[in-house]
Amino acid sequence: MEFGKRVNSIRLDEEERILYVDKACVVLPTDLRSCCSLKELKPDLLLPLKYLLRVDIADPQAAILHYLSPTSKKCAHCTVCSLSNAYEFERYLTERAYTGTHGFKRFFVLVNPFGGQGKASKIWQQIASPIFQTAHLECRIVFTEYKNHARSIIANIDLNSLDAIICVGGDGLFHECLNGLGDRKDNNAAFETPLCMIPGGTGNAFSYNATQETHPALVALEIVKGVKKSFDLMTFDQKGDISYSFLSANYGIIADSDVGTDNLRFMGENRTILGFLIRLFQKPSWKCKVEMEVVSSDRNEIRNTYLQRLQHATVNRNGGRTDRIVNVPMYNEQNVSRVTLDIQDLSVFYAGLLPYVAADMRAFPVCDIDDGLIDIVIVRSSPFRKPLLSMFMNIETGGHFDSQFLSYYKVRSFRFTPIDTGCHHYFVLDGEEYPFIPFECRIAPGLGTTLASQAGFKLLSL
Numbered sequence: 001m002e003f004g005k006r007v008n009s010i011r012l013d014e015e016e017r018i019l020y021v022d023k024a025c026v027v028l029p030t031d032l033r034s035c036c037s038l039k040e041l042k043p044d045l046l047l048p049l050k051y052l053l054r055v056d057i058a059d060p061q062a063a064i065l066h067y068l069s070p071t072s073k074k075c076a077h078c079t080v081c082s083l084s085n086a087y088e089f090e091r092y093l094t095e096r097a098y099t100g101t102h103g104f105k106r107f108f109v110l111v112n113p114f115g116g117q118g119k120a121s122k123i124w125q126q127i128a129s130p131i132f133q134t135a136h137l138e139c140r141i142v143f144t145e146y147k148n149h150a151r152s153i154i155a156n157i158d159l160n161s162l163d164a165i166i167c168v169g170g171d172g173l174f175h176e177c178l179n180g181l182g183d184r185k186d187n188n189a190a191f192e193t194p195l196c197m198i199p200g201g202t203g204n205a206f207s208y209n210a211t212q213e214t215h216p217a218l219v220a221l222e223i224v225k226g227v228k229k230s231f232d233l234m235t236f237d238q239k240g241d242i243s244y245s246f247l248s249a250n251y252g253i254i255a256d257s258d259v260g261t262d263n264l265r266f267m268g269e270n271r272t273i274l275g276f277l278i279r280l281f282q283k284p285s286w287k288c289k290v291e292m293e294v295v296s297s298d299r300n301e302i303r304n305t306y307l308q309r310l311q312h313a314t315v316n317r318n319g320g321r322t323d324r325i326v327n328v329p330m331y332n333e334q335n336v337s338r339v340t341l342d343i344q345d346l347s348v349f350y351a352g353l354l355p356y357v358a359a360d361m362r363a364f365p366v367c368d369i370d371d372g373l374i375d376i377v378i379v380r381s382s383p384f385r386k387p388l389l390s391m392f393m394n395i396e397t398g399g400h401f402d403s404q405f406l407s408y409y410k411v412r413s414f415r416f417t418p419i420d421t422g423c424h425h426y427f428v429l430d431g432e433e434y435p436f437i438p439f440e441c442r443i444a445p446g447l448g449t450t451l452a453s454q455a456g457f458k459l460l461s462l
């Protein structure tokens with residue numbers, strides 16, 4: 001499609017979704033021109049439509065493009081002149097820039113000012129908010145004032161007045177908001193309100209799994225240009241108190257290294273690594289009983305089913321809820337068995353719903369967001385150090401999946417009973433500490449909803 005007065009000067013490659021503008025037709029903002037000699041160096045403009053946020057008409061032959069710069073990750077604009085018809089250009093490009101996206105306009109934003117050691121507010125104000133503003137989206141913003149503030153807001157808010165909720169913080173804030181939805185009387189319907197995360201915490205596993213991006217600007221863009229996607233949750237029942245989890249339930253050396261190192265918070269992400277190394281030189285003392293409804297514990301079967309699902313997802317590029325469910329390779333549910341383990345020598349019990357527990361930890365490499373199953377990794381402590389070190393050397397890529405030292409299960413539900421050994425241990429759900437008492441987890445298939453691109457939550461090769 002061509003838009004320039006001169007042939008080939010301004011054109012849209014429909015297939016690649018890239019706008020090409022000859023440098024003679026691009027006028028850069030004056031502030032940019034005055035700060036360097038960009039006028040002379042000015043290159044042609046090659047803009048993927050994904051980055052285009054808005055088009056304004058300047059005059060019948062000129063329009064202003066507002067976009068997220070793919071290089072600087074900041075909002076930028078430039079004027080395109082010598083258009084044959086600026087009105088047609090604006091209409092056509094705006095429609096194409098948002099084809100297939102959710103079309104939502106009203107966002108409710110919760111920012112944890114303490115998230116990411118105090119970086120979350122800046123991330124919202126300086127990086128993410130300009131993207132929403134440029135796209136002319138309406139954002140109502142609340143800065144949380146105390147722990148569980150977000151939870152009570154979400155539990156009581158009128159969901160009809162908003163299209164989606166955005167948390168700017170870490171997995172802790174996301175967990176709170178998810179449980180705010182769960183606390184509501186209309187919780188089943190409430191879970192259909194998309195809940196999104198812009199990474200502003202120390203642990204930002206949700207946004208990484210949803211987008212495979214770590215930069216808050218790119219995650220914000222994924223939300224602005226996303227579609228509604230569902231993902232599995234698990235219900236977590238402790239003496240009748242129900243919570244909802246999107247990420248993991250965790251006991252053993254990893255849980256203790258995470259929550260048991262609160263006193264080292266000033267170290268940021270490194271505190272967990274230091275906590276882990278310290279515990280590696282102590283005597284292991286974790287014991288538990290686990291009763292599971294196991295769909296498979298055969299790693300060959302698990303791998304093959306995952307690879308078949310991966311192939312199916314790749315062929316079926318349209319993504320979305322229904323496409324992934326119809327004819328997707330599944331486990332033989334006839335083979336479900338009840339397995340009870342009394343583990344006297346535990347070092348890791350890790351149940352997960354998403355592949356990445358952090359951007360550099362693919363702890364559950366064969367996890368699929370909507371396979372309706374919980375993945376469980378169990379590592380025993382005899383021998384103690386060797387399996388753990390080998391696991392952590394390979395966890396970034398998910399290579400530990402083949403380790404002889406761990407057991408891997410796909411389950412529908414499990415009951416977990418920690419055994420008191422007299423040592424202080426932690427039980428951790430989505431990175432948050434929960435009471436050290438028995439609990440039961442059950443999969444809630446596709447209960448969660450978020451906004452992500454068509455390729456969001458994509459399965460990765462093994």
Ligand SMILES: Nc1ncnc2c1ncn2[C@@H]1O[C@H](COP(=O)(O)OP(=O)(O)OP(=O)(O)O)[C@@H](O)[C@H]1O
Binds near residue numbers: 112113147168171431
């Ligand atoms: N204003 C606030 N004051 C204190 N705690 C808060 C506030 N807002 C949110 N919280 C709580 O702080 C915890 C951590 O939040 P979040 O995950 O956003 O940040 P984080 O930097 O990733 O934290 P962590 O270091 O625990 O991973 C959550 O449990 C959240 O509920």
